[in-house]
Amino acid sequence: MAGNITPQQEDFSRWYLDVIREAELAENSPVRGSMVIRPYGYELWEGIRGGLDRRFKATGHKNAYFPLFIPMSFLQREAEHVEGFAPELAVVTIGGGKELEEPLVVRPTSETIIGHMYSRWVQSYRDLPILINQWANVVRWEMRTRPFLRTMEFLWQEGHTAHATAEEAMEETLRMLDVYADFAIRDAAIPVIKGVKSDREKFAGAVASYTIEAMMANGWALQSGTSHYLGENFARAFDITYLDENNEMRYCHTTSWGLSTRMVGAVVMAHGDDQGLRLPPVLAPIQAVIVPIWRDDAQRAAVLEMAARVEAMLQGAGVRVHLDAREDQTPGFKYNDWEMRGVPVRIEIGPRDVANDAVVLARRDRPGREGKTFGVPSAGVVEAVRALLDEVQASLLEQATVAREANTHRVEDYDTFRQVLDEQGGFIRVHWAGTSEDEARIQDETRATLRCLPLDVPEGEGRCFLTGAKTDKVAIFARAY
């Protein structure tokens, strides 16, 4: 067990903060609620960014960049939107030494400024669809912050699209939800559940909000990405109109979708264990670390020579490999250190391995001797490491899926709901025909929120666990970050 990391069972929140600190992912800054993303955490974000950006481009989107500052009056044009965001705004009132006539809001999200630009760019149906994404920082004045999960400033992408019809906009909304789910499952190895948000939980200004919900190792939920169908709400507020084939003026239907540095927190909490991080190979900044082992100078030379050779082979094959040749640390220390940092595969090379021209592979997802493969010939190390990385990737997804299923409970009445929530936690799946007021009451009484109405409902029809009404709708409740 890693010395400076609180066991998960003892205090999951402390475990999380310990891992963030020890693995040097992020650090608090002197600006209240803002964190510094340190290089190892930022590399993880670069992996996330790369995996998403590739998918956005493959689905026809282009990146662009819109202003950080938004005139206060813009936010006020969409009534629900301003109501939702007003309490969270950071406001610039002084520029160039002078009081500003109109205060500028530091963007909490960019529907309004982008809506304004789209109203200029869209004239005819021929200009549609507009499919644009922005990588940016946004600011929301949060009272209680936690690194990656909730910070005053965070990094994200926000897609904003405009379409001729409701159908096309809804297709886009669901396409991007699928893109998020595909990324989460394949790259982050997190078996997210796709669903729609309740009216109470939806985005301020949306007609419908879709989400991918992930389960963390403590059974809590984490909303990991959202895709919103905005209907004509922003088109009406910002006059995004077009002339259709019959020369009639119509409002566009718009969407927006976002995924943020929260995903880094999701990766930490979905896969981590008491030793620290366990990173999925697709996203891991370092996929394989080489730890050389020697006792004397003669061994040292031979071992380092072979280690460098193996490093070069893996680098040449595109594996993100690091050779830990530190002189002032023991192999045992290095094992623990890289385990804590979640590196998926460790390659051990000692004098005996040099003699056999072979290496030892150890996988992060299986502790101890069971996770080791001995005598891997150095000539076959690239194939062996690649295969092992694939196995670790699949195994993390499998473990997270098994854990999610084991921690998902189906209940049929509110008493059981409360009991299961208190005693076992996790996701509670119920038939649901309640109102927003019912949701609020459940949250007050249990601290669980309605995470989503999952799109995939194998249950069929049943009775609402709260009201007893017949319904084909299912809801997932959980305590959530």
Next chain:
Amino acid sequence: MAGNITPQQEDFSRWYLDVIREAELAENSPVRGSMVIRPYGYELWEGIRGGLDRRFKATGHKNAYFPLFIPMSFLQREAEHVEGFAPELAVVTIGGGKELEEPLVVRPTSETIIGHMYSRWVQSYRDLPILINQWANVVRWEMRTRPFLRTMEFLWQEGHTAHATAEEAMEETLRMLDVYADFAIRDAAIPVIKGVKSDREKFAGAVASYTIEAMMANGWALQSGTSHYLGENFARAFDITYLDENNEMRYCHTTSWGLSTRMVGAVVMAHGDDQGLRLPPVLAPIQAVIVPIWRDDAQRAAVLEMAARVEAMLQGAGVRVHLDAREDQTPGFKYNDWEMRGVPVRIEIGPRDVANDAVVLARRDRPGREGKTFGVPSAGVVEAVRALLDEVQASLLEQATVAREANTHRVEDYDTFRQVLDEQGGFIRVHWAGTSEDEARIQDETRATLRCLPLDVPEGEGRCFLTGAKTDKVAIFARAY
């Protein structure tokens, strides 16, 4: 000549704004001084970003991310720094609906907040050097703005490093200057001049500022990237100290270096002509555009089939290719359109080309028939396009170098200086032993500024053109953006 673009000779400033608008690189936003970077402009920035990021990583740097907001008190700790930036600050005074106790500055640059973090991270000489870069947006309240060249908010990278000794920090400063020059010359095809800034022009808080200066097509200078040796100035202000091998406390020596979306403006103005953009192939979002030509449906099918085949071949080879299959535009319109957008190579495919299984290649940097190659067999199109892209890249650099030399004037007295500046413009190279006051006077009288003291001085010793004093220093003066 492109219809909507003012000729350069008539009005270079209007030419620039016309090109930015017609090529859809950027657009003014409703926020004073802030622009929207449109997809084509952002793709150009992505190319710049990619070329730099690769070089930063190859020289041992990691990316990280620091807060957007900086406490006002931080800026005030380095006297020259706050003096330089105070007039340009945007200040957040309200957060979450409440007046803030201490106003937060929207970062104009991040030496202060990063210096604060480094003081936490550096304890011993073993922690050094720290080599970190940040990709971020920054805000400087500018009175007169121009897209890409000077905007209130801009995107950039800022490298910040801490070292044990002055020598190492100076090495880093010059290494990153070389990285910028290498990028500018190889990727952007701009033959920049490396030099050191005068005291009057150096960064607020630096000991020495180095620059790459580019010449635009109108002979004006554009500072395109800067690398600063900060000495112990920020280390003393933020207490960045370490224990050396002898257990003695020392101040770090720090550097910072930045390159921004200005570089997009540099590419536009260094290479553009009266037809519009001319993009260097390394950075061009579209390297080759295929324009199919047909008269009737039978021709259309055959031409489009071959065009798609050529597109697939080029795509497969990693060429950024676009097939312009628009039905409602003539080939002639498309030629002009893509010329205006600066695409380096055009591939024309008509019925005769289909019959010959060959294509026509046209290069953007040479107008008319002279720039065309006829009868390129489709089987060899990948090699031919690649070779042509290399040629265009080299040719743009060559043309810009020839233009720079032709527009660089060596003068020996102030009268000639003023006359040459007025009649010919361009860079004026002079021996220089003047003071900051002399510089200010020259600027007042001629609107030319001292761009840099170039590192490479083939001239040897001479007499200052202003004071007549003997000196081995050379300065470049020019009107500048």
